[in-house]
Amino acid sequence: MSRSQGSSSSLKRKRPGLSSPSQSLIDHERKLYDVIRSKKDMGIWTRDMKKETNLPDNVVNKSLKALHAKNLIKEVVNIQNKGRKHYMATEFQPSKELTGGSWYVAGSLDTDFIGSLRMFCVKYIAEEKVATVEQVTELIRGNGAFAVEVTKQQVEEIVRALVLDDEVMEVKSNGMGEFGSVPVGNVCYKCVGKGRGGGVKAVIGAMASIPCGVCPRISLCTPDGVISPRTCVYYTKWLDF
Template sequence: MSAGMNRSQGLSSLKRKQPDSKSPIESLTEHERILYNLIRSKQDMAIWTRDMKRETNIPDNVLNKSLKSLQAKKLIKEVVTIQNKGRKHYIATEFEPSKEITGGAWYVEGSLDTEFINFLKKHCVKIIYEQKIVTLEEILDTIRRSRAFNVEFTAQQIEEIVNALVLDNEILEVKSTGMGEFNSIPIGKVCYRCASKAGLKAEPKIGAMASIPCGVCPQISLCTPDGIISPTTCVYYTKWLDF
């Protein structure tokens, strides 16, 4: 008997045994239904409780009670956003929050995970040191095969880490000539090597200057001219200007 048939029979049996059971959505009160539909309409972007009140005009005590009930029924969940960690945001459980509001892999509970980032940086440097010359794709492939991390990285995320290492002068970005140490890499392909052990400042390469670091900065949404994070205090932006 196939697994699909087993599952089907199991569901049929469950339905026969619980003919009067209601789904969580069917048991919602009027206020709970209004809130659930509003939260669900925001999909992966979540919504702040004050915005819920503004859009529904539901009194605070009823709103809070309804939110607790929706959470208990596992229809919604609370999300910590990087822009407003102190404000309660909610999202329907069928969605995963957008990295635009959570910061993605680099953030934990709304805070930049510097320990994790530094560990990944060191891991990338180790890969480049061991392989001498390596492309972005080879770095990503080595990380995935090593199983040193329990998260799945995208090429863009590893590129962000590698770009930071270039700006830190820990590695060099070069282009393959197709000769010598580059013989296995297509001509013109961007690749990376460790910086000089002599401690001299690495010579800036075209790739490092091609784009301003703000483009890959995970804190860009918090960066303002007069804020705690700003271009005037950003070490990466300053290094980019020094080039």
């Protein structure tokens, strides 16, 4: 037997004796950890974990501290319910439903980024007369105005919001005239009126006055969904105002 093989066997013999943080859990901690870990990238609210484990509040709180100290769980921000304690296993990254995806920074809607992207989308559509989402995406990437890469999905969500705001309209190409660069039948967009590219400010729709008008996740917003007007902190603040 070679020396390398002997070392490998020695390491294998030692592994069963090694302990990981999860192996040192007591019953209550293990029960709570298993529930949290089972939720994967969605995590779980403390009230829900108490219901599922049927453990007393003091036991849950003590176990959470122990699991956190052992780096087995982490607290994450749920953009729709920031006041709630939300936890998930450290091995998972929060889903977009929780964080809001690239539109959010530290749990807050990045209105500056959204506003700038809206402006660029309208500008390029106006300049090109007619443009597809793919064309606008490439134009924005080529401009280099943003420090981060702008994705096709982001542009598509922004353009949908612009359609709701009546700043651009969705049309289908007939392949003629201004539609010459777009294959026949393909969906594309053009500015309402002259648009910003023609020196005239685009028409601002009623949706622009409420948070929904700049929210790129509006297509996923439903009354009983994860993203919902009932739980949206920005919509609530607008109503209070």
